[in-house]
Amino acid sequence: MVDRPLAGVGYHPGEGFGGLWIAFITFNLNRAAVYLDYFPYESLRPYQDAMLDDVYGTVRAGDHGVLMIDAPTGSGKTSCIAAALAAAPGKIAVTVRTVSQIDVYLDEMEKIWSKTSHRPTITYMVGKQKICPIADEFSGESVYAGCARLREWTKRRMIARLGEVGGKFYDPSQDRNAPQSVPGYRTFCPYYMMTREVFELSGKPHFRHSGKVLDLVDELREGIRSPDRFQKECREVCPYEVMSLSAKGSDVVILNYSHLFSPEFQEIIFDWLELERESLTLFVDEAHNLGDAVRALNMRLLTPRMIDLAEKEVEKYRESMGQARLPESSLDASSRLRGVEVIRTLLPRLRQYIQSRQSRMQEGEELLDGDLFRGFLYQGFDDIEEALSAATEVALMVSELELAEGDRENLQGEIEPSLAQILLFLNDVEMAEKDDSYQRKITVAGNGEKRRAWLEVNNVDPAPLVRRITDNINATVMLSGTLSPLEAYELYILGERGRAKKISLPNPFPQEHRLLMVAKAATTQLEKREEAGNRREIEEHVRAVIEEVSGNVAVFFTSYSMMSQYEPFCKAAARGVGKLLFTEPRNSEDLPAILDDFFKAGKRQGAVLLGVSGGKLAEGIDYKGEALNGVAVVGLPLGFYNEIQREVNQYYVRKYGQKNGILIAYTLPAINRGLQAAGRVIRDASERGVILFCDRRFREEGRGGVFSFLPKWIQDELLVTDARTSRAIIRAKVAEWERVRS
Structure with a gap:
């Protein structure tokens, strides 16, 4: 093994490294060249050198550069992370499509750790439905909705316990008489409780991360663990909380596509994980999937169940929209009453429209006739934009009242209340009147009692959403074994010819x-x-x-x-x-x-x-x-x-x-x-x-x-x-x- 500082070496991207497969590792301000000499084919080492050169050069140059790499299985694509670590001015985010792809990058980091004394830290974010210890107990609701409910109940229980123990501070991990939560009949989440401490300041309760979870984060950073092993080692502490806390201080964080490319949560994830745009380098694994994945993330659904839930939300919070909950002028109150009126008119019409199409349509999907749909839905409304604006105001208030504190940390699942989702859907339907990249359709599936229908609106062009990321961060590296032809993928994903540097490697196997x-x-x-x-x-x-x-x-x-x-x-x-x-x-x-x-x-x-x-x-x-x-x-x-x-x-x-x-x-x-x-x-x-x-x-x-x-x-x-x-x-x-x- 060779371990030497890069300072003064005189590295120039594109020169290659004399047939050796050299990757660079950066940790804090120290740089070391590391020989990862396990690429077995001499004839292809120049291609490998060129790929690593291009990754290093793109990341080092920054300026929102994009590098697209089409390299077959066995070309060492994953090892490009080492070249990026050497050049990156800040954190590296790796986006993957499936949890199984996380292990590939964990294996690569283990190789890096074994070849150098520098140990860049790595964390991954896995959806709550995969890692929550009590996910199976949330019957009839999403893990995210159940988690939000239990988190709020947990905080109330901790505040009550703070009063019971008679002090200014309460740490559940030190409480031998801590309350118990019965599986299947949870009144709070014991795993979330162990991640928080509550203290009183100026007569009000405040929460912070517990010493137990902070110690566990430090301990877990000392090694590289698979998601299964990680979950086991979290023991009685919420693994999702540990992941999110660890990600803030890691050199490399692995995310799902939805974490960065979901339009609702791009801002949230950057703020929550403290990702600095100008210093962030992004790796997109299996990049041939990115365009279709972004399209799927930018799709709005409207189902009869959402309408049922939205009606319950409106009724539940109708009285809360008045002066009892918010100080407001008579004009504000009148506007909210108008919004409620609009919503209570639109929701039954939406249900009637879906039921009508469900009974008439064959199984399959059809384009939604925008004129007929809008004519039926907004009959009697003089100004559609004004009506939606009034309804949106109510939906925002319902969201504020419905979402528990910290719920913005949710990254997937049923995060927004149904009323908000329906208003977003209707606004996108209106967007389709101006932007032909938005497509509206209706789908019918199943037969008999299982027959169901829903409406969809989605943006068929992923490029604008992808560019919101790539054009505002240090650099992006897109990797795939099937990114051919590169020029077509560049247009599809980035929407512009010449936006990216593109390289293609031959098959490395005999x-x-x-x-x-x-x-x-x-x-x-x-x-x-x-x-x-x-x-x-x-x-x-x-x-x-x-x-x-x-x-x-x-x-x-x-x-x-x-x-x-x-x-x-x-x-x-x-x-x-x-x-x-x-x-x-x-x-x-x-x-x-x-x-x-x-x-x-x-x-x-x-x-x-x-x-x-x-x-x-x-x-x-x-x-x-x-x-x-x-x-x-x-x-x-x-x-x-x-x-x-x-x-x-x-x-x-x-x-x-x-x-x-x-x-x-x-x-x-x-x-x-x-x-x-x-x-x-x-x-x-x-x-x-x-x-x-x-x-x-x-x-x-x-x-x-x-x-x-x-x-x-x-x-x-x-x-x-x-x-x-x-x-x-x-x-x-x-x-x-x-x-x-x-």
Whole structure:
């Protein structure tokens, strides 16, 4: 190990480091160069050096720079955090999509700790529903709503106890006669109670963090712990409180996308975690998901249940809106009464509208006719803007009365009262009249008594929300193994050509360890899908993968219906070679058991896994070692083309032109789904695997083809084959691998 100060070294971004993989670590004002020499391929070290150089240079330069990195699995993307630590002027935030991705960064920090005496601290924020010790007890309400209620009751109990013990200060952790809270019948939260002390000042009670929780935060910073282990070590103290307190003083904090990119909570999270914008560096992991995730975060829902709850809120607080709760002029009181009148008119109309569409619509989604909706809702109102303004005033007051102290610290879930959410929805409906990036729709799902309907309005363009972050912080680094083509993702995520610096790395694993094929004729295009000859081509390609690839294989289709259509054939093919068949469940709760059985089968005779591109099994699951030896991606997984998608396409065509507009709105998600599915095989340098793109569009240019949008290493390696010869090609490659192993 080499540990030397950087001061005076004369580092210049872009020079590289003589074939060594060097990352930099910063801790306080000390810098050290650390050799992380575990990248095994000499031929790719220049690419690795360049990536680390670019990360260091972008972060060091600051000026709101953005670096987009497209680097396949095994390229060492996560280790870019070390180069950023060396250059960052302040805290680093890492945004991830799932809790499982946290462990990847914890592993990287452990490597950094093992290579240097400097130990940058790292904390993560996990949603309350995943880490709350009593989350299972909140029946019929969200964890966040239940937590807010119990926190308020806990504070009242502590104030009462302060009076009982007869002093100016009360620390529950030192109270041998502390009150008890019965599981299932909680009157306060014992975990939250242990994080607070209450003291009297000028005759009023005040709260602060307890010495117990402060000591625990210091103790936990001495090591790196997985979320499960962290939760156990918090013992009787609220783990969420420990996380949030620890995050304020950490060098690196890992967050969910929603923490930073939810429009309501961007300001809250920056203030709460004390993130200084100009010195903050942001890492976006799995950045190919960012655009869609931000769109989902910027979606408003309106359900009948929300209307029911809003009506209860209004009735509950109607009397409190007068002079009994707030000093106000007669004009203020009149305005609030007008707001209540507006709300009590709109809520029944909203319920009636949803019920009407629920009874008439087929299952699915449709665009919401804005003129008809607004005409029905605001009939009799002379000024819609004035009516919504009066209603919003009431909603704000309800929010102030409803939310417990500190509830702004909530980062996910049902945070705002339902009335506030409904008013936000209606304001976004009005925004759609001026901004065509807002889309309004109605959805109906289920049958019979389970049939339900809801309204939605969402912004289909994530770029403005993403730019609210990237344009106001030190620097942003976006990482993904499927960020191709980079130029299209730059437009989609950032809304501007040339906004980011973009780099793409080749596949780091030996080419001889993989076989990439693409169908010459087979396709799932609608006009060819049911042709007998085309179906035979698809079946024979799939049969070749199932029968000729030893061990476990997966076949991913464009939809559940297509998977069901080919399931009998796949089952027969699997049975013929002694393999078991497993299919992707609709219910995610069934997923762990199916995967466990699939992995066990791979250690015996092998198995076949059927799934959907873009589904639970095709993204986010790490099939390591012999868990998966072959993948067939059947069809180009384009989204369902309906009036909803047509409107999205039209928006992007207007913004970027015909070619780029259709690519971003419709084709890009399909390419990513296909690449993610194909990427489930070969997750390590020692692994070998077969990848088949079973649709000719993956090899075609021009209209409908996506070949030119694939990563260059895939373009260079694709073998075009028909069903008759794919079996022979696979058999020969598998035999070659067997000879090498023996």
